[in-house]
Amino acid sequence: MTEFYGYERPDGSVGVRNHLLVIAPIDCSFEPAKRIAAQVEGAVAVTQHHGCGLDEMVANTLVGVGRNPNVAGVLLVGLGCETLTSEILAEGIESTGKPVEVVVCQHEGGTLRAIERGVRILQRMAQEVAELRREPFPLSELILAVECGGSDATSGLAANPATGIAADMLIDEGGTVIISETQEMVGAQHLLARRAVSREVAEATYEMIERQERRMRAMGIDSRFMSKGNIEGGLTTIEEKSLGAIRKGGTRPIQGVLENSWRRLERPSRGGLWLQDGTGSDIPSMTHMVAAGAQIVAFTTGRGSTVGHAIAPVLKITGNPETYARMSDNMDIDASTILDGREPLRSVGERIFKAIIEVASGRKTKAEALGYRDFAVFTRSRIAEHLLGFC
Amino acid sequence: MGKAVQVDGRDNVATVTSDVSEGKVVEVLSPEGDILRLRALDDISFGHKIALTDLDQGEEVVKYGETIGIASRPIRAGSWVHTHNVESARVPTSSLRRERP
Incomplete structure (x- = not known):
């Protein structure tokens, strides 16, 4: 029986990497999200470019990525006025039992305060997840x-x-x-x-x-x-x-x-x-x-x-x-x-x-x-799907 | 000598990995490493297929262990296998050619 060495998550799933994921639910808060990730070891920032409305397909995908066992902890960095809120995503990810925190730029009072708080949260997560050890799994x-x-x-x-x-x-x-x-x-x-x-x-x-x-x-x-x-x-x-x-x-x-x-x-x-x-x-x-x-x-x-x-x-x-x-x-x-x-x-x-x-x-x-960090979310046009009779 | 690859052990065609001229011997490598040698009956370009067995008209042409089409005329082992002697079971390629000159 072949085994691999991975990181067990609180929900029993097994990651092959130990990433800290900074998610900007909308691209309006991607700049602070990227700056927070850049300051913390092992962190990566992602976003989506389909607007701030609640597109459930986009939300489902970001939740799924946050739940992926390769992610050890999640920081959501929102702007504040989006309908696809950090809280919606946090709620979807939290049941995995991994740490999930939220920073919202409008609530924090601007970019610098949001970055400071975000970096402090992520710095602590980075220290904690570094203690996880790989174990053999089937x-x-x-x-x-x-x-x-x-x-x-x-x-x-x-x-x-x-x-x-x-x-x-x-x-x-x-x-x-x-x-x-x-x-x-x-x-x-x-x-x-x-x-x-x-x-x-x-x-x-x-x-x-x-x-x-x-x-x-x-x-x-x-x-x-x-x-x-x-x-x-x-x-x-x-x-x-x-x-x-x-x-x-x-x-x-x-x-x-x-x-x-x-x-x-x-x-x-x-x-x-x-x-x-x-x-x-x-x-x-x-x-x-x-x-x-x-x-x-x-x-x-x-x-x-x-x-x-x-x-x-x-x-x-x-x-x-x-x-x-x-x-x-x-x-x-x-x-x-x-x-x-x-x-x-x-x-x-x-x-x-x-x-x-x-x-x-x-x-x-x-x-x-080589440090490649590609990420993109796709969605379908609900209008087109409706006209084709798919919904 | 030409070379060809059989992708699945069930396949009755293989894909040549170098241009092969008529009369040349082609060495076919099976997925498990077995070698079959046969003589090419046609010129066959890189990426095109060679028949490994004789096929009757109407017989299934198998690649990837699946039916990729139906022989539209008898095909002899060693022949070039392409749109001139195989039709899609789903969309006849000849009709595509008519519709899209």
């Missing part, structure tokens, strides 16, 4: 998010299938995998639905992907079509194209579709492979899987993405030998050995699995070591 405590960005012809051939082998290995040891980017599943819904654990899950899979097809059609995009470049590159059918992307989630049965909306942001309720109804943009896609509980991200790329994430280690895997050579400061795993016959897929998958355990146990990914 892989059933681990949730892996899989993501791809900057894909090329090698992605579906090397990085994605190899990552899929690692995903299967994690699931076989009781772990959990989340795959999102609904638009990339279009064309393969019948194949995904066949892997569902029940008829209900199969129906939810169809519904999720077909909703996305309708959204894209409303934007004038027929998502069933492949580009001329896809066909010239060797992709024969839309099924093949979509399978190349979703293979990074592996081959195990699909346990369910995680709702990711203003109603709720669902977390996996047991181990296995889960689909999340999410965006195709890499950074918000990672954020929403992290909000659903993922502690680590396996990120496949062909042309070479550099992104990381504010609170989750992001492991970069490429199957393109030139990208690995030219962007070695961004790429963690070389999967291109498959292409010239030097190494079979199985063996590359095993390397990725081992790297996931090492990173979960504390080894920094290249993006982390």
